[in-house]
Amino acid sequence: MQQTSTRRSVLRIAVGLMLVAALLLSACGSGSGGGTAGSETPGAQGPNPASERGNHLVVAQAQDPGNWDPIDTFFVAWASVTNNVFEGLVFRGPDLKLQPGLATEWKWIDEDTLQFKLRQGVTFHNGEPFNADAVVFTFERLLGEEGAKGPQQGNYASIDRVEKVDDYTVNFHMKTKDPVILTKLAGYGAVIVPPRYLKEHGDEYFDKHPVGTGPYKVVEYKQDDHIILERFADYWRGQPKIEKITYRFIPEEATRIAELTTGRVDIAVISPSQVDNVKNSAFLEIVTADSPTVYGLRFDVSKAPVDDVRVRRAIAQAIDAQAIIDTILKGYGKRISTFQSSLSFGNDPSLEPYPYDPEAAKKLLQEAGVQPGTKLTLSYIGTATVFGEIAQAVQSYLKNVGLEVELKTYETNTFYNDIIPNAQAGHLYQEGWGGWTLDFDNTAYLLYGKGQFWNPTFYDEEVQRLLEAERSTYDQDKRLEIFKQLDRRLYELVPTVPLYQDVTVWAVNRRVQDFVPPPDTRYWFFETSIASDQ
Numbered sequence: 001m002q003q004t005s006t007r008r009s010v011l012r013i014a015v016g017l018m019l020v021a022a023l024l025l026s027a028c029g030s031g032s033g034g035g036t037a038g039s040e041t042p043g044a045q046g047p048n049p050a051s052e053r054g055n056h057l058v059v060a061q062a063q064d065p066g067n068w069d070p071i072d073t074f075f076v077a078w079a080s081v082t083n084n085v086f087e088g089l090v091f092r093g094p095d096l097k098l099q100p101g102l103a104t105e106w107k108w109i110d111e112d113t114l115q116f117k118l119r120q121g122v123t124f125h126n127g128e129p130f131n132a133d134a135v136v137f138t139f140e141r142l143l144g145e146e147g148a149k150g151p152q153q154g155n156y157a158s159i160d161r162v163e164k165v166d167d168y169t170v171n172f173h174m175k176t177k178d179p180v181i182l183t184k185l186a187g188y189g190a191v192i193v194p195p196r197y198l199k200e201h202g203d204e205y206f207d208k209h210p211v212g213t214g215p216y217k218v219v220e221y222k223q224d225d226h227i228i229l230e231r232f233a234d235y236w237r238g239q240p241k242i243e244k245i246t247y248r249f250i251p252e253e254a255t256r257i258a259e260l261t262t263g264r265v266d267i268a269v270i271s272p273s274q275v276d277n278v279k280n281s282a283f284l285e286i287v288t289a290d291s292p293t294v295y296g297l298r299f300d301v302s303k304a305p306v307d308d309v310r311v312r313r314a315i316a317q318a319i320d321a322q323a324i325i326d327t328i329l330k331g332y333g334k335r336i337s338t339f340q341s342s343l344s345f346g347n348d349p350s351l352e353p354y355p356y357d358p359e360a361a362k363k364l365l366q367e368a369g370v371q372p373g374t375k376l377t378l379s380y381i382g383t384a385t386v387f388g389e390i391a392q393a394v395q396s397y398l399k400n401v402g403l404e405v406e407l408k409t410y411e412t413n414t415f416y417n418d419i420i421p422n423a424q425a426g427h428l429y430q431e432g433w434g435g436w437t438l439d440f441d442n443t444a445y446l447l448y449g450k451g452q453f454w455n456p457t458f459y460d461e462e463v464q465r466l467l468e469a470e471r472s473t474y475d476q477d478k479r480l481e482i483f484k485q486l487d488r489r490l491y492e493l494v495p496t497v498p499l500y501q502d503v504t505v506w507a508v509n510r511r512v513q514d515f516v517p518p519p520d521t522r523y524w525f526f527e528t529s530i531a532s533d534q
Helices: 002-029 049-053 076-082 132-143 195-208 253-261 272-279 309-318 321-327 358-367 385-400 412-419 440-448 461-470 476-493
Strands: 056-061 090-092 098-100 103-110 113-118 159-166 169-174 216-222 226-231 244-249 267-270 284-299 374-381 403-410 428-433 496-509
Touching: 049 056, 056 076, 056 253, 098 103, 113 132, 132 159, 132 169, 132 195, 253 267, 253 272, 253 496, 267 272, 272 284, 272 385, 272 496, 284 309, 284 385, 309 358, 309 385, 309 476, 309 496, 321 385, 321 496, 374 385, 374 412, 385 403, 385 428, 403 412, 428 440, 428 496, 440 461, 440 476, 461 476
Parallel strands: 056 244, 056 267, 374 403, 374 428
Antiparallel strands: 090 098, 103 113, 113 169, 159 169, 216 226, 226 244, 267 496, 284 428, 284 496
16 A cells, blocks of 8 residues: 555656746747746736726637538537627526526427427528528538538437428427437537528638527637627627637647737636736635536557457556545546536445556556566547656556557647547547537547447447437436446446546636636627726
């Protein structure tokens, strides 16, 4: 026990040293525009330099989703922008509660038919009216040939067709039961698109020039650089308080920090290692929120030796996830036992994470016939600074039990759209998942269901049976019991090593008022304002 404790201390020191090294490298590589060193940071003290921008909010995010068509994407980076541009029949705001959106009410009129009454007096940004025809068009497109080209159609496979009853009433006829249908309709592929605009301009044009019914309209988009939104004067809830919002796409965190500390950016998600640098600024503050996103290491179970569950358990026990949270994440993370967050319906809090026990890990590897020095690969996104540090820590932990890990990095879109779906990510790879429905169905089905886009190799008959069972009933008590069985089965099979549930950290300019940090990172700026005296 003492020996284990001593090794843990050594590894924690090693993780800390790697963190310091990573920060030094980051600072060295950032050039004159990337310095983030405390009191020497340009504009860190004194007048708020962002005040010159007036009623114009600038948000930095690491990723441009690449397209804006709601049926072609699954990125949080898409939703963090378009939550202000598009709307669904159901709305979920920063408090994560469902409420009426473009529909004012809904009810099940029989076991297979869900009826919505639509909001009247709503227009799209191009002046086109929102009505039942727009809803029918949206879902015919999503469920048809165009939708089949993107990743969202599978989320709505339970819908057979959408029928217009009158101009402001629609019926959803269900093909199969879908206990998560209402929360799905609050986001991503199900937001309502304008039929006339799409027929006039086509899908390709819409992809770069999106039009919705939300509080902000898109006026300019330059790929991989920025997108500009302006408030929509005819918005049905009333006029937003902020006149203009610019999202800048800045992959490198050192650059995002520099832009924050010089006032050229108002809001950005930052890594925990940068919190102290931001606190040195007189005009920035730190805001946090528990996130539904979980990060972990996924196994490609088709590749030896991780096709053996004993090896996967050994790797889970060889990694000190709590030390990673304490050092690299500075405490901004929560230990977790399965690959779903505590905010998600279906989470079983009674399961304990696998304990850190390198001696038990060595024993399991020996039982599995894994020789010391066996080589593995670990893949992750090259611009993911924090995960890069975690990958180095994992490499160190696994070396301690006799495994040699080669680290490989990829560009974001290539990683998600090519490497993972085609089972080219190697033995282990970075996995992060937000579970946007806040129901384990979304995570479990897409990541562990047979033949799913991001699940090229994992299959278990019992997991598949439970996945189908939870979708066969609307009884939430029964679903919770099924999810607990699923939790246990996945916990035993270890297709993923869950490392931590994220705590999102934002740096926010103090001139930004009434900013509510969204746990799912889908910004909603309708009620946010800019103070004129800062």
